Amino acid sequence: MNSADDHLISLETAANLTSEIVDQSLLESHDTSFVVYDYRKLEEKLNLVRNSFPSFWKHATAIKANPLAKIIKHIGQSGNGLEAASYEEIWLAQKAKAPFIIWDSPAKSEEEISLVFNEASNIIINANSLYELKALCDRDANDNIQLGLRINPEMSLSSMSSMTVGSTGSKFGEPISNAADIVNYFKKSGLNLGLHIHASSQNNNLKESVSAVKRICELALEIGLNRISYIDIGGGFPADYGFEKTVEISKYSALLRDECPILFNESVDVYTEFGRYYHANAGFHVSRINEVKAFPSQQTLTNHLGADMFLRESYQPGKWEHRLGIMNKHFKLISEAVIKTDVGGPLCFGGDYLAKNVSLPPATNKDYLIIMDTGANSFALWSMHCSRTFPKVIGINQNGTPFILKKRQALEDIEKFWS
Numbered sequence: 001m002n003s004a005d006d007h008l009i010s011l012e013t014a015a016n017l018t019s020e021i022v023d024q025s026l027l028e029s030h031d032t033s034f035v036v037y038d039y040r041k042l043e044e045k046l047n048l049v050r051n052s053f054p055s056f057w058k059h060a061t062a063i064k065a066n067p068l069a070k071i072i073k074h075i076g077q078s079g080n081g082l083e084a085a086s087y088e089e090i091w092l093a094q095k096a097k098a099p100f101i102i103w104d105s106p107a108k109s110e111e112e113i114s115l116v117f118n119e120a121s122n123i124i125i126n127a128n129s130l131y132e133l134k135a136l137c138d139r140d141a142n143d144n145i146q147l148g149l150r151i152n153p154e155m156s157l158s159s160m161s162s163m164t165v166g167s168t169g170s171k172f173g174e175p176i177s178n179a180a181d182i183v184n185y186f187k188k189s190g191l192n193l194g195l196h197i198h199a200s201s202q203n204n205n206l207k208e209s210v211s212a213v214k215r216i217c218e219l220a221l222e223i224g225l226n227r228i229s230y231i232d233i234g235g236g237f238p239a240d241y242g243f244e245k246t247v248e249i250s251k252y253s254a255l256l257r258d259e260c261p262i263l264f265n266e267s268v269d270v271y272t273e274f275g276r277y278y279h280a281n282a283g284f285h286v287s288r289i290n291e292v293k294a295f296p297s298q299q300t301l302t303n304h305l306g307a308d309m310f311l312r313e314s315y316q317p318g319k320w321e322h323r324l325g326i327m328n329k330h331f332k333l334i335s336e337a338v339i340k341t342d343v344g345g346p347l348c349f350g351g352d353y354l355a356k357n358v359s360l361p362p363a364t365n366k367d368y369l370i371i372m373d374t375g376a377n378s379f380a381l382w383s384m385h386c387s388r389t390f391p392k393v394i395g396i397n398q399n400g401t402p403f404i405l406k407k408r409q410a411l412e413d414i415e416k417f418w419s
């Protein structure tokens with residue numbers, strides 16, 4: 001673990017918060033697992049992003065990383081916009097009263113587009129292709145809507161393949177190799193349009209991310225800045241999971257300032273759409289350990305969170321690591337000798353492991369598992385496999401006081417879903 005980890009919630013703090021949650025009687029006996037989300041960490045990140053970039057930049061938060069209604073409402077009220085990857089997310093963003101919404105869905109139906117044109121206000125629509133942009137521009141102009149085009153920079157990026165959306169052949173955006181057509185359309189349309197890029201997620205190579213953004217800045221210059229209404233540089237900034245060297249967001253800003261000066265001189269509006277970075281470190285999960293199987297050189301645990309909660313961790317073994325800890329029944333961290341451990345979930349299939357071959361203290365079925373840095377892209381990807389109920393979510397407010405942010409899902413909801 002690196003030394004600059006003071007922005008991470010420590011395992012000790014997570015254990016103390018758990019103890020407080022129990023003391024305040026926020027859990028019931030059927031809460032075999034629960035999620036904790038600390039608003040103080042979210043605030044820290046919202047401020048860090050605002051302070052790292054010029055004050056005229058506008059920041060949206062990607063809903064898909066954490067769609068909890070109360071959290072996105074909090075974000076909307078704090079002045080950030082929301083990035084929606086589906087019509088349903090626009091609906092959530094409208095309920096959250098976000099000051100503006102960016103709609104980036106790669107598959108927008110005709111019906112959804114009509115609804116947005118008729119009902120939505122303060123919305124930016126990033127078309128996924130030149131074809132889609134032309135169709136949007138052919139509609140009656142709506143003063144509440146700004147239109148732009150997502151560009152695929154067609155680069156080979158070092159982030160993992162499932163997180164890379166900016167390579168040749170990608171389904172995302174208009175390929176930059178069609179630059180001539182793009183420039184031609186932007187110049188001839190007589191409209192002011194935006195340019196958008198989101199090349200990858202959780203990419204620790206900032207130089208690559210900056211060079212992807214640079215490609216759309218060059219395109220903007222070729223079109224002429226008088227025709228460009230905004231540049232949206234997307235999200236993708238990596239979260240710190242406590243294993244690799246921390247990447248500072250101020251460094252990203254400094255690199256962008258060097259390579260993409262047009263983003264800093266107020267010649268165009270600039271938008272960002274970070275998701276994971278805001279949320280990941282604000283969350284952790286706690287689960288009772290249901291069973292421990294002891295083998296000569298390893299233990300295998302079964303807990304109440306698996307591939308339903310941690311889809312990526314389970315289906316891409318070894319690629320999404322979290323800091324893990326074991327607490328005893330008094331919510332004290334156990335830090336004695338470690339043993340090779342496989343951490344199994346509650347689902348009835350062979351791939352249901354959220355970690356394998358990790359080092360943890362010997363555990364018993366009276367203990368608890370803590371899984372850290374889970375505020376983004378964990379419960380947001382919730383799966384109904386085996387029809388388990390979505391656990392309770394406990395919020396930690398600005399004063400450090402725990403409260404029930406979301407109730408555990410009712411059994412009736414499961415029946416309703418499948419009916």
Ligand SMILES: Cc1ncc(COP(=O)(O)O)c(C=O)c1O
Pocket residue numbers: 062065083104198200201202234235236237273274275276277
């Ligand atoms: C278009 C778009 N914008 C923003 C984001 C947020 O990315 P991240 O959570 O990596 O910051 C995503 C994530 O996939 C995305 O597809």
